[in-house]
Amino acid sequence: MPSPPPTPETATASDRTATPAPGMPILAVDAMGGDSAPGMVIAGLDIAAERHPNARFEVFGDAVQIDELVRLSKRLRNRVSIRPTTEIIPNELKPTAALRLRDASLRRAIDAVANGEAAGVISAGNTGAMLALAKIVLKTMSGIDRPAMAAIGPSARGDVVMLDLGANVVCDARNLVEFAVMGELFARTVLGLPHPTIGLLNVGSEEMKGDETLRRAAEALRESPIGPQFRGFIEGHDIAGGTVDVVVTDGFTGNVALKTGEGALRLVGDLLRRVFSANIASRLAYLLARPGLTRLREWLDPRRYNGAVLLGLNGVVVKSHGGADAEGFAHAVDVAMDMIVNRFNDRIRDDLGRHADRERLASDAFRATPPASATSVTTG
C-alpha cells in the first residue's frame, strides 16, 4: 500500500524537497526564459539553493544581468557559474526557427547536459522550442519510442502524476505503455510512493468507450511487470478524485485535462475571494477561517505543482511555467533535483530492461509451445 498522502492539513510548501545525495548535482539553468526573466529565475535559484545545499548551477544568459543578480545572493555567489550567451528564444518563435539559434541561452543549457557538464536542465521559456531542442540534442533514451511530458497535481488522496501533457498529440499503444512505465517510476522517485497505482484515461459508458489503441495498451499493461499496479480504465473525475497515483493518456487529452482542471480551480478561487470580500460579516468570516483557508490555498497553489518534466530523454529536462514567480521556479528546481539525486534516468533504464525481458520471455514461451488455437484443434 502507498504511504498515506499529505492532507491539506499537513502539507507544506517543501513536501517534495529531496534529501540531497552525496556529490554535487549540477543543474543547467536557462536564465532568459519566462515572463520575468532573468530576475525571477535567479530569485528562484536563491530559494532552491537553501533546500539543496550541495547543488551547483550552470546559468546561461546575459552575463551582466546575471552577475548583478547573483551578487545580491550570498547563497548563490559560490555555487553559480555564469555562462554568457548572446541569443534569446522568444516565446512566439516556432521550434524550427529556434533550432537555428545556436547561442541561445536555452540551447546552450541543453547542450551542457549533452556534454555531461550538467545532469539536468531547467527553463521557464518557450515550451515548444524546449521540447524540440531537448529531443534533438539529448536524444530519446534507448528503448523509448517517444518522450512524454509529466507533471504533478492535487487530488483527494494527495498528489497525482499525469502524462503525457502535450509532447505527443497522437499516441499508439506502445507509447502509452512506455508512459505508464516512466510515470510509475516518476511517482516512486519524486512522490516517494512505494507502489504507485496506474490508470488509463478513457471515456464513460460502453457505447462511448475509447478506441482500439486504448484497449491494446490496457492489455499490454496487464501483462507487464507493473500489471499488479494497473487499475484499468479511469475517467476524468478520477484525476482529482485520486483513484490512481499515475494517470496515463495521450498528449492532446492530457493537455486539455490539465488545463481544464486548473481552470476549474481558478474559477472557484476567484469566486471564493469575491464571497469573502463582499461585506463586513464575510471579511470577519475569512479572518476566523483563515488558518484552514490558507492551508487549502497553499495546498492547491499552482506554484507547488510547477515543473513539468520531459521523461524519456538522455538527461533530466524540467519546464517551469512561463508565468511562474521565484517560489514556483524553486519548486520546479526541486523536481529536477529529486530526479537527479534519485537517479531517475539510470532507474528507468533498469525498468525498461525488466519490461524487455518479460516480453522476450513471453514470446519465447509462445514459440516453445504450440499456439492456443492449434492446441484446441488437436484436443477438440
Place this chain on the structure above:
Amino acid sequence: MPSPPPTPETATASDRTATPAPGMPILAVDAMGGDSAPGMVIAGLDIAAERHPNARFEVFGDAVQIDELVRLSKRLRNRVSIRPTTEIIPNELKPTAALRLRDASLRRAIDAVANGEAAGVISAGNTGAMLALAKIVLKTMSGIDRPAMAAIGPSARGDVVMLDLGANVVCDARNLVEFAVMGELFARTVLGLPHPTIGLLNVGSEEMKGDETLRRAAEALRESPIGPQFRGFIEGHDIAGGTVDVVVTDGFTGNVALKTGEGALRLVGDLLRRVFSANIASRLAYLLARPGLTRLREWLDPRRYNGAVLLGLNGVVVKSHGGADAEGFAHAVDVAMDMIVNRFNDRIRDDLGRHADRERLASDAFRATPPASATSVTTG
C-alpha cells in the same frame, strides 16, 4: 455583444426555465431509468410541472408503481398519461443487447417521439443504450452527419455550452463544424444569448498544436455564416474561464474535460467542507459567510447543470445523470422544455440550410472565376 451572464450573486436555481409557449408541449418520460427510479423521476416531474404549467408527460414504465407515485401529486394527476411497459434496460446492459428489448420503458419512450406522440424524450437510464436507440429509432436529421451530446456548465462569465461530450469518440472536420452550428443555436435557444461566441478546443504551444482535422475545421468555421462569432482555438482553461460561450471538441476530449472539471470542483467542495467544520472558529466563520457560500454552492451545483442533450436527431433527446435527485431531474426537464417550446429542431434545419446555401454560393463563385493561381500567372 451577448447580454451579461448571470453572476453567482444573481443566479437562481430557475435561471434556465423557459416561458411556456402556447400549446401543450408533450414530453415522453422513461420512469425506470436512474439510480432511484421511478420515485426520483416522478418527484422530478412534480417539481418541473410547476415551472411548465402547459406541459404534459407520457410516462413509460411499471404502471402500478407510477400510478401510486402520481396519485401523491395534485399537480401531476391530470397531466400524466401512464404507459405500461414490461421491460427495463439495466445500466450495465450493452447497447446491442438493449436494442432487442422492444418493450423497455426507454425504448417505448423514444418510440413515442418517432410516432409523433411526444416532441421529446427524457431518461436518467443507460447512456450508451439511449444514444444507440435514439440514433436508430429517431434517425439523424438530414444535413447532419453525426449527432452530438451537449451540456451546460459554469464559467467565470456565466454559463458555457460544451459538445461533443461522448457521442463520437473520433470526429472529422465536418463533424466539428456541425457541432459548432448546433451548439451555437443551443446557446441561443437555451441560454438566451443573442450572438454566442464559439471556440475550438486545442492544445498549447506551436510544437504541440493539434492535428490537420482541427485546422480544417477552424478554416471552415471562419468561412461559415457563424464565422464572425468564431474565436478560433481555445485551451482547457478557457472552458471555466468563459472565453467563449460554446466549446466545440470531439467526444473523447469533451467527455474527459467535462468530468475532469467536475472532479476538480468536487475536490474543492469537499476540502472547503472540511475547513469549515474543523473547529468552533471555522464553524462560526461558515455561519457569517453563509449567504455568499450558499449562493456559490447553488451556482456551482451539478444539479443546476443536469441534462445532457443529444443534438442532431429528429426529436429532442435529453439524458439526466443517473444519480440525479428530483431537483436535478427537474432541471433536465427544463432543458427539454426550452428546446421544445423554442422549436430547436425546426430552427436547426433553417441554420443548416443557411450553411448549405453559403457552401453552394462559395463553390458557384469558385467555378465562375478562374482559380487564384491561374489569375496570378496571367497577371504576373
